Amino acid sequence: MSRGMKISLGLIAVFIGLSLIGVIFGRGVTNPLPQTEDREFSIPNNMVFVAPTEHVRQVYDEENKKTRVVAPHGFKIMRQAPAEYGPRAESDPCRPAPEQTPRLVLRDVRQESRQAAVVAGQVEVSERDGNTYVRVPNGGMLIEQVFSFRGVLVWFAAFLTLAIFSFMYDDNPIYKFSEHLFVGVSAAYWMVIGFWTVMVPNLMGKLWPTLVARINPGVGEVERSWLYLIPLVFGLILLMRLSRRHGWISRWSLAFIVGTTAGLNFVGYLASDFVGQIEGAMGPLVITGPHGIDAGATFSAVVLFIGVLSSLVYFFFSSEHKGVMGLAGRLGVWFLMITFGASFGYTVMGRVALLVGRMEFIFADWLNVIIK
Amino acid sequence: MAKGWYERIRDIDRRWIFLLIALAVVLPLLFEMYFPEIPTPMVKQVYDQIENLPAGSRVLIDFSYDPASMPELQPMAIAWVRHCFLKRHRIYAMALWPLGQQLAVETINRAIDFVKKIEPGREIIYGTDFVNLGYKSGQQGVIKVVLTNLETLYSTDINGTHISKIPMMAGVVNLKSFDLIVSVSAGLPGSKEWVQFGSDPAHVPLVSGSTAVQAPLLYPYYPRQLVGVLGGLKGAAEYEQLLFERKLKPLLEKRLAELGHPAGAEDLVAQAGQYLGYSQLGIKRMGPQTIAHLVIIAFIIIGNITYFIDRRRARGRKTR
Numbered sequence: 001m002s003r004g005m006k007i008s009l010g011l012i013a014v015f016i017g018l019s020l021i022g023v024i025f026g027r028g029v030t031n032p033l034p035q036t037e038d039r040e041f042s043i044p045n046n047m048v049f050v051a052p053t054e055h056v057r058q059v060y061d062e063e064n065k066k067t068r069v070v071a072p073h074g075f076k077i078m079r080q081a082p083a084e085y086g087p088r089a090e091s092d093p094c095r096p097a098p099e100q101t102p103r104l105v106l107r108d109v110r111q112e113s114r115q116a117a118v119v120a121g122q123v124e125v126s127e128r129d130g131n132t133y134v135r136v137p138n139g140g141m142l143i144e145q146v147f148s149f150r151g152v153l154v155w156f157a158a159f160l161t162l163a164i165f166s167f168m169y170d171d172n173p174i175y176k177f178s179e180h181l182f183v184g185v186s187a188a189y190w191m192v193i194g195f196w197t198v199m200v201p202n203l204m205g206k207l208w209p210t211l212v213a214r215i216n217p218g219v220g221e222v223e224r225s226w227l228y229l230i231p232l233v234f235g236l237i238l239l240m241r242l243s244r245r246h247g248w249i250s251r252w253s254l255a256f257i258v259g260t261t262a263g264l265n266f267v268g269y270l271a272s273d274f275v276g277q278i279e280g281a282m283g284p285l286v287i288t289g290p291h292g293i294d295a296g297a298t299f300s301a302v303v304l305f306i307g308v309l310s311s312l313v314y315f316f317f318s319s320e321h322k323g324v325m326g327l328a329g330r331l332g333v334w335f336l337m338i339t340f341g342a343s344f345g346y347t348v349m350g351r352v353a354l355l356v357g358r359m360e361f362i363f364a365d366w367l368n369v370i371i372k
Numbered sequence: 373m374a375k376g377w378y379e380r381i382r383d384i385d386r387r388w389i390f391l392l393i394a395l396a397v398v399l400p401l402l403f404e405m406y407f408p409e410i411p412t413p414m415v416k417q418v419y420d421q422i423e424n425l426p427a428g429s430r431v432l433i434d435f436s437y438d439p440a441s442m443p444e445l446q447p448m449a450i451a452w453v454r455h456c457f458l459k460r461h462r463i464y465a466m467a468l469w470p471l472g473q474q475l476a477v478e479t480i481n482r483a484i485d486f487v488k489k490i491e492p493g494r495e496i497i498y499g500t501d502f503v504n505l506g507y508k509s510g511q512q513g514v515i516k517v518v519l520t521n522l523e524t525l526y527s528t529d530i531n532g533t534h535i536s537k538i539p540m541m542a543g544v545v546n547l548k549s550f551d552l553i554v555s556v557s558a559g560l561p562g563s564k565e566w567v568q569f570g571s572d573p574a575h576v577p578l579v580s581g582s583t584a585v586q587a588p589l590l591y592p593y594y595p596r597q598l599v600g601v602l603g604g605l606k607g608a609a610e611y612e613q614l615l616f617e618r619k620l621k622p623l624l625e626k627r628l629a630e631l632g633h634p635a636g637a638e639d640l641v642a643q644a645g646q647y648l649g650y651s652q653l654g655i656k657r658m659g660p661q662t663i664a665h666l667v668i669i670a671f672i673i674i675g676n677i678t679y680f681i682d683r684r685r686a687r688g689r690k691t692r
Contacts, residue, residue: 042481042498138500168387197506197508198509261513264512264569268568268569271572272568272597276597280597346584347585349661350584353584353604353657356401357443358443359397359401359660360443
């Protein structure tokens with residue numbers, strides 16, 4: 001058996017051992033099986049919840065001053081959208097006069113089959129065709145019974161955490177699997193988020209607003225702008241990098257990106273890091289407060305002044321570092337070393353904080369040995 | 373030849389050090405070891421900046437971090453959002469990191485849960501008290517665009533609602549429309565870019581909460597270009613302590629008394645945790661942090677001693 005396989009088996013043994021510790025000493029290890037659980041979602045202002053009237057129950061919670069509308073078989077969730085989005089749209093019964101909002105109608109978002117409840121301080125309820133329409137004008141919560149894989153995911157995440165830690169002992173196949181999985185999932189997540197939050201509203205939404213509005217009603221309310229064809233073409237050109245023969249075309253986009261970034265950064269760095277920092281360093285050496293000279297602030301100002309000056313002398317190579325220049329240069333090295341030391345200390349603190357976070361996950365979220 | 377004790381310490385396997393660090397973190401967690409936090413002047417300035425804004429001020433919070441840096445940054449993000457809600461500021465959440473938008477949802481929901489528990493009957497309404505504008509790619513380019521016109525990039529919020537339909541977006545044109553920018557950042561783009569492209573040109577005060585790794589890069593901007601920096605977990609713990617002492621303590625005591633669980637000063641945090649879901653994540657995590665630092669310092673001292681002993685032995689061999 002190879003060394004990597006032995007370490008992998010050791011990792012599995014540690015995983016089982018820890019879960020046993022959780023069973024014996026904890027308040028119950030997270031249930032690893034999928035199960036239903038109540039989950040809360042915040043309700044945005046343009047949602048309407050629809051269910052057959054016979055299934056809807058309305059209760060007023062006196063203590064919290066909130067209305068709870070319960071639908072045991074779930075709500076159909078609808079959203080306000082302009083009329084031209086499709087034949088499924090129907091007029092909104094919660095709004096009194098259609099001519100006041102002539103283009104706004106309701107459109108299906110999704111059909112829920114599980115138990116659900118709308119909880120809010122203010123609800124507008126109306127009935128039509130045997131259905132009850134619930135609107136929450138000031139927002140609220142939707143509590144749905146959802147089928148949750150949280151337990152499975154917590155166990156899997158705990159295993160992956162230990163798998164990554166196993167590298168500290170030595171390289172092994174399970175570590176490799178976890179590392180590759182992390183990179184793959186991260187890349188996929190970035191791509192999906194980037195597509196739905198940038199490509200759809202900021203590019204497709206500007207070029208084909210009506211089409212995009214079918215997916216996302218809010219985006220469709222902007223005016224079409226053909227100017228956005230330019231970034232579309234540049235984006236497509238960038239993909240030419242995948243072709244060995246036509247890859248050179250992508251350099252046009254890259255040149256644009258590099259040029260724009262350099263231009264943007266130049267201004268920012270010049271104003272804030274160069275001029276701003278010089279201005280910040282040119283403060284008074286003696287600081288006075290309401291009770292006379294502020295000794296602490298004055299000491300800081302003097303140290304800052306000497307530190308800046310001596311560190312600059314260390315990097316001044318136009319004259320030999322001898323005499324006063326040599327002394328100042330050596331002092332500058334001390335200041336630099338202390339700065340690097342402080343930076344390193346902070347780095348250690350950051351890394352330990354991440355380790356604390358992971359340990360908290362293992363002992364609180366997974367094993368339930370401690371309370372977070 | 374068998375190794376002596378000195379050689380054993382000098383040539384110690386790195387895995388023993390890993391094990392000791394793991395124990396230094398796990399044992400304080402299991403035995404709930406905390407240490408008192410004394411807020412530094414910089415943290416006090418950050419606190420005062422939020423505290424002194426009039427109720428209803430517009431606070432833009434940038435959640436530019438991801439789950440990898442959550443242990444450090446989530447405690448300060450929660451503390452800030454709690455503070456803003458308690459002061460009745462309007463929160464505009466955004467993210468320059470893709471995963472930040474989901475962390476903003478989680479952070480705000482946690483803070484709302486808590487505020488509603490200590491101020492029963494308080495309505496915190498999406499679109500009126502807070503809005504999540506979500507993530508946009510483009511790094512510092514996003515800041516550059518929202519400096520002049522926010523709607524160019526943020527035409528909708530995270531739910532797809534056009535910003536013209538969100539009540540609290542009325543009157544928000546660009547960065548200058550905000551009273552304060554709060555940057556919770558784990559790297560690039562983050563607080564540095566907010567200074568360069570946002571707060572400096574817009575002349576809007578900026579406070580930053582950053583990972584410990586990033587904090588030394590931000591201190592040069594203090595105090596002229598940055599109101600203050602919460603550096604890593606330590607900064608978060610100090611802010612939690614300050615918020616507790618100055619704002620939450622009387623509120624928690626009052627609410628616990630109303631619920632019939634009056635708490636003494638000693639067990640106030642524990643009682644509030646049990647009945648109101650109050651937590652001081654940063655302070656809790658500083659316990660293991662402190663012990664781990666002591667172990668690291670011990671190893672640095674041991675490493676230096678062995679280095680000097682080796683050097684002296686080598687010199688001794690040369691002279692012979």
